[in-house]
Amino acid sequence: MNRSKERHTFQAENYIERCEKDGEEPNEDYLNIYENAKANDLAKEANEEWKENNLEYDLRSTQWICNKAKASDAYAQNIYAALCNQDWQKNEVWPLLKGEHWGCSWRYAGGIVADMREQGDYIDWYCSGIRGEQGIDYEPPLTFVSEGTVTEEIREDFFKLGWIPVDDATGE
Numbered sequence: 045m046n047r048s049k050e051r052h053t054f055q056a057e058n059y060i061e062r063c064e065k066d067g068e069e070p071n072e073d074y075l076n077i078y079e080n081a082k083a084n085d086l087a088k089e090a091n092e093e094w095k096e097n098n099l100e101y102d103l104r105s106t107q108w109i110c111n112k113a114k115a116s117d118a119y120a121q122n123i124y125a126a127l128c129n130q131d132w133q134k135n136e137v138w139p140l141l142k143g144e145h146w147g148c149s150w151r152y153a154g155g156i157v158a159d160m161r162e163q164g165d166y167i168d169w170y171c172s173g174i175r176g177e178q179g180i181d182y183e184p185p186l187t188f189v190s191e192g193t194v195t196e197e198i199r200e201d202f203f204k205l206g207w208i209p210v211d212d213a214t215g216e
Contacts, residue, residue, distance in 0.1 A: 045089065045105040048158040052078045052085075054165040097134050099127075099146045102205045104159050109201055113160045120157050121188045122195045124169040127153035129192030131210040132202065145210055150191060 056078040063070045088094050095101045103109060103123070113120040131145040138144075148156070154166035173190040189195060194202075194209055202208070 045101070046110045046160050046162050047104070048155075048162050048164055050163065050165050051155060051158060052081045052165070054167045097139055097144060097146065099132050099202075099205075099207055100148070100156050102207065103156060106205060109205065110160045110162075112201070113157060114162070118187050119197070120161055121169065121172050122193075122198050123160070124153050124157045125173045125189045125191050126194045126198045126202070126209075127156060128173070130194060132207045133210050135203065135206050135208045146207075 056075055059074060060070050089101075095105075109123075113123060127148055128150045131147040133139055133143075133145055151166045151170055154169035154172075157169045158164040158166060171191075172188055173193070199209070
């Protein structure tokens, strides 16, 4: 499963920089929060139950989709956008009947994309859809989309993984 070595580093690194700037010694207890977060992630990911009906697991453990995310900033950003403000549902009988959904926060979505690309932290993708809204986009053919937008390519690729947006499943 793909994982970024830089996950859980952004806030700790900025904290250390602030301490250095202020001439203070960093609080080790505070820094341990991020080390514990890494350890908790590894323990969670080792649990077989975590892998069931989990879009994060399916994304990070499917090589072809990780390769697409690595090859294109726009595609990676479109994955991030599709995970924000959008619940997903496994396109299988029991999850559909039970109404089981999968969703995550914007920050968590950014972390998933960083893990898929095996580089960076959540902040590299967090709020990246704002660029598209303000017209501040990279040169074409790259297209960043707003959070909550599910492009046709992402919809098709997630469908191949067995996932559909909840609005497709419920009609809401």
